[in-house]
Amino acid sequence: xxxxxxxxxxxxxxxxxxxxxxxxxxxxxxxxxxxxxxxxxxxxxxxxxxxxxxxxxxxxxxxxxxxxxxxxxxxxxxxxxxxxxxxxxxxxxxxxxxxxxxxxxxxxxxxxxxxxxxxxxxxxxxxxxxxxxxxxxxxxxxxxxxxxxxxxxxxxxxxxxxxxxxxxxxxxxxxxxxxxxxxxxxxxxxxxxxxxxxxxxxxxxxxxxxxxxxxxxxxxxxxxxxxxxxxxxxxxxxxxxxxxxxxxxxxxxxxxxxxxxxxxxxxxxxxxxxxxxxxxxxxxxxxxxxxxxxxxxxxxxxxxxxxxxxxxxxxxxxxxxx
Numbered sequence: 069x070x071x072x073x074x075x076x077x078x079x080x081x082x083x084x085x086x087x088x089x090x091x092x093x094x095x096x097x098x099x100x101x102x103x104x105x106x107x108x109x110x111x112x113x114x115x116x117x118x119x120x121x122x123x124x125x126x127x128x129x130x131x132x133x134x135x136x137x138x139x140x141x142x143x144x145x146x147x148x149x150x151x152x153x154x155x156x157x158x159x160x161x162x163x164x165x166x167x168x169x170x171x172x173x174x175x176x177x178x179x180x181x182x183x184x185x186x187x188x189x190x191x192x193x194x195x196x197x198x199x200x201x202x203x204x205x206x207x208x209x210x211x212x213x214x215x216x217x218x219x220x221x222x223x224x225x226x227x228x229x230x231x232x233x234x235x236x237x238x239x240x241x242x243x244x245x246x247x248x249x250x251x252x253x254x255x256x257x258x259x260x261x262x263x264x265x266x267x268x269x270x271x272x273x274x275x276x277x278x279x280x281x282x283x284x285x286x287x288x289x290x291x292x293x294x295x296x297x298x299x300x301x302x303x304x305x306x307x308x309x310x311x312x313x314x315x316x317x318x319x320x321x322x323x324x325x326x327x328x329x330x331x332x333x334x335x336x337x338x339x340x341x342x343x344x345x346x347x348x349x350x351x352x353x354x355x356x357x358x359x360x361x362x363x364x365x366x367x368x369x370x371x372x373x374x375x376x377x378x379x380x381x382x383x384x385x386x387x388x389x390x
Contacts, residue, residue, distance in 0.1 A: 072145040076100035077152035086241040101127035169203035178263035181208035190291035198236040211255025216240035225290035278326035282344030312350035
C-alpha cells in the first residue's frame with residue numbers, strides 16, 4: 069500500500085514515525101514550508117527524518133497548487149494522510165488517492181469540529197480524543213476510523229495537552245494501522261445531530277480581561293501558552309505576555325481588579341481578578357530593561373478612564389490649534 073503524508077507539525081512527525089514503524093510504503097512526504105516558521109504552532113521540518121529513511125520530501129507553500137497536484141498524481145498513492153495542516157484540501161487532491169484521504173482532529177468528532185481545537189478544549193475543560201477520519205471536502209465530517217480518548221485536567225496547559233495528544237496519536241495508530249495495512253477501509257459515519265463546532269481564534273483573543281474570574285483567566289493563559297502565541301495584558305503602553313499562572317484559593321487578600329496585591333520572592337505577582345486571585349508565574353516583558361512588576365500596579369485598561377484621558381488630550385490639542 070503506497071502512502072503519502074502531508075503535514076508540518078509535531079502530530080505530523082508522530083504519524084510519520086508510526087507509518088515507518090508499521091512498514092508502510094511511503095511514496096513521499098509533502099511538508100509545508102512557510103516563510104516564517106514561528107507563525108506555525110509546533111512546526112517541525114520533516115525533511116531530516118525523510119532523508120534518514122530514504123523517503124522523498126516535497127516542500128510546498130500552497131497544498132492546492134498545480135505543482136502539488138502534479139506530484140501527487142505522479143506518486144499514485146493508495147492513501148493520503150493529511151495530519152497537522154491548517155489548509156483545506158481541494159477535491160481533486162482528495163481524489164488522487166485510490167482508497168481515499170485520512171485526516172486527523174484532536175477532538176471526539178463529531179464534537180469540536182473546526183478551528184483551534186486544543187485551545188478550545190483547554191478553555192472548556194473535559195475530554196478530547198485523537199480521531200483519524202476520512203477526509204472529505206466538508207471539514208471534519210467524514211467517517212471515523214478510530215478514536216483514542218485523553219483527559220484534560222484543570223492544571224493542563226497547551227504544552228501538557230499537546231503531549232497527551234501526541235501520545236494518543238501513537239496509541240490510535242498502533243491499534244488501527246495493522247487493519248489499514250491489510251486493506252481494511254471501513255470508516256464509521258458521524259452522527260450529524262451530535263456535531264458541535266469551534267470558531268477561529270486569533271492573536272488578539274489572548275487578551276486578558278481582568279473582569280473575568282481567576283478560573284477563567286487561568287484557563288485562557290493555559291490555553292494560549294506555548295506552542296501558542298501567549299495570553300497578554302498591558303502595563304501602561306507596554307504589552308506583557310503571561311506564559312504560566314496559578315489560581316490562588318487560600319490567601320486572604322482583596323484588591324481592585326487588575327492590581328498587583330502581592331509580590332513573591334521569586335518575582336511572581338498576585339493579581340486581583342473579577343472574582344478571586346491569580347498568580348502570574350512567568351511574565352515576558354517587551355524589553356530587557358523593563359522594570360519588574362510591583363505591588364499596587366494596575367494591569368489592563370479601564371475604558372472610561374482611558375476615554376476621558378483621550379478626550380482631554382483632544383480638547384487640549386484643539387485649544388492649541390486655535
